[in-house]
Amino acid sequence: MTKRKMFLRMITASLLRRRSRMLVALLSIGIGATILSGLVTIYYDVPRQMGAQFRNYGANMILVSQDTGTLNAQSASDALEVIGTDQVIGATPYRYVTAQFVRSQLSFVAAGTDFDQVQLTSPYFVVDGAYPSGPRQVLIGKQVAETVGAKLNSVLEITYKPSQKFVSGGEAVPGATLVGSAEGFNTNPVSVVLTLDDQMKIASMELDVSTQTEEYGGRLGDETYTKRFIGRAYPLEENDETDVLSGATITSRAVLEAISTAQVTDNATAVTGNTMSMQVAGILDTGGKEESYIFMSMDDMAALTGEKDLYDVMELSVSGTADELAGYVQTMEEKDLGVTARLVKRITNSETAVLSKLQALVFLVTAVVLVLTMICVSTTMMAVVTERRKEIGLRKALGASDDSIRVEFLGEGMFLGALGGVMGALLGFGFAQIVSVNVFESSITFQPLLLPITVVVSMVIAALSCLWPIKRAVQIDPALVLKGE
Amino acid sequence: MSLLEIRNVSKIYGELKALDNVSIKVEQGEWVAIMGPSGSGKSTMMNIIGCMDKPSKGEVLLDGVDISKESSKKLTEIRRDKIGLIFQQFHMVNYLTAVENVMVSQYYHSMPDEEEALEALGRVGLRDRARHLPSQLSGGEQQRVCVARALINHPELILADEPTGNLDEANENIVLDLFAQLHKEGTTLIVVTHDPEVAEAAQRTIVLEHGRVAREIINENFGK
Ligand SMILES: Nc1ncnc2c1ncn2[C@@H]1O[C@H](COP(=O)(O)OP(=O)(O)OP(=O)(O)O)[C@@H](O)[C@H]1O
């Protein structure tokens, strides 16, 4: 039999035949390793877990068009490709137009969106009723609903006139079509559509004052008023008081404002408006500006406006650290997709702050557990040494050198460390899983690499914990301990 | 040259002289008993001879080497190579079986050899108890295992401090017979005892009193 075999035989005999004592040591190492590997797992999983939590607070990235115009579906999907589908939790397009209730003539903001995505990017939306699931259904903001007295399943007739849409901006150029609107009497909008000839003179003008009181501002709708602008240079000279008609002062001033703030659009005139009957599927309560909007599907929005695949903004919920998000933003910029991405700093910054605090906390607890484990193992090994003073003395009397004593105790300690490490890695995963499921409501995947790491770390901890007890063991004087009864 | 020569050795604990200028010679192959009242310094002397302690004064020559000047590391080596120890309280590793306890001695000395260890157990009449743990053995059996352990590496010198102190008559005789066999094979034996019968089995008895050699008795009846 080789010396090594005898060494292993002695160690296994010591561990197996002195089971109860060794179980205590094994347990302290095992529990330490369990908590350590569990915490390390959580430490690395926290960003993912917390990221998922933070996604509950809404979008953390916003896409808008690079110029001030609208975002088309193609450039939006190009931008999403930069991020990668795995990372995108939700991507909700929004299209905002100003529409009116046919009956009350009240204006409101109509928003086209994708309700499946809304639930991902704005999980905090509280809906009374249900999200619209079919065509011609709307989700109505609580505030609008109260104003017009809409209830669940009420049918609303809404209308959209193209000139009322938010127009794309830009410099007026010869031949351009300009669209403008301004608030007139009772804050009801008046709108104009102008075309310029190649000398920048107004070639045609359509005026919509249908929202104004008929016998006052409404009078301006006839051709006699609009005629006076035809042939005049654009922009108009300022303060031309002759254009302000008495009896329709507010409306005519609004018309002047609409003209002077009108912006270039290429298709505004091509757009045809529509009137649609929509049923209220749900009432939205957010505590925010969304309560004054009416949401409908993108298909309904297209039907209402006659425009497809145009978005004003796209809200994204993206998983990733603040740095990763910033990286996406930069890549999109570099690729020149015609899209500008902005981070919702309120969300990303607080996420980073909370994350680093949480990780610091887990790190601290890990360090404390590490020290506690070492104290615990050290104490147990100390007790083991005390208990085995006679045996150590005997071994020395039989010719064991100090080094053999060291190797034997270190061997036992590291064997316990390895065993405790395996136990800890497996139980630690369970521990992390339980914490994850109970605290973060999501499960984690087992990291195979953690097994060897935990075993090695436990062995090192066990070895370190044994150093002081071993020092004491080596100091034992065989003559003294063997003499006693 | 004597195997062991103690020259003017004193061991002083504070005021107390456990050994006081002791000089003794033990020849190769001799069987010597040491007697004396409790506290007379017998164990102190055995520890010094057994390389587990150093004298305060004097020289201890073992095989011509002065072990009173050696480092503790060197002493461990000498003990391992030349000396077999037997104690009154047996002292076994309690989680190892009888044969494993014998093998521990081989392990530190050279190479563990289970066959040889079993043979040694056979010699002390315990071959069939080889797989028993100390707790499953009687005191006499444990002491016999310790004898087997002491002789396994063929030491030049066997030191036994009250080997029969905890044994009954029958086991005492078994152990004495084993000593007689070892003596015949040429092993030098130094046996501390309170028991005149055990002392009478030896060739010579040295009596210690108050740390000094009081007298020496040659056993005229030895071998008869
Ligand atoms: N380590 C020590 N420190 C102080 N005094 C000691 C020490 N070892 C022994 N002594 C003292 O030295 C003296 C001799 O002790 P020793 O153990 O050699 O006696 P002994 O002859 O073996 O006695 P016994 O027959 O009772 O075993 C005793 O008075 C004892 O108290």
Ligand SMILES: [Mg+2]
């Ligand atoms: Mg004694």
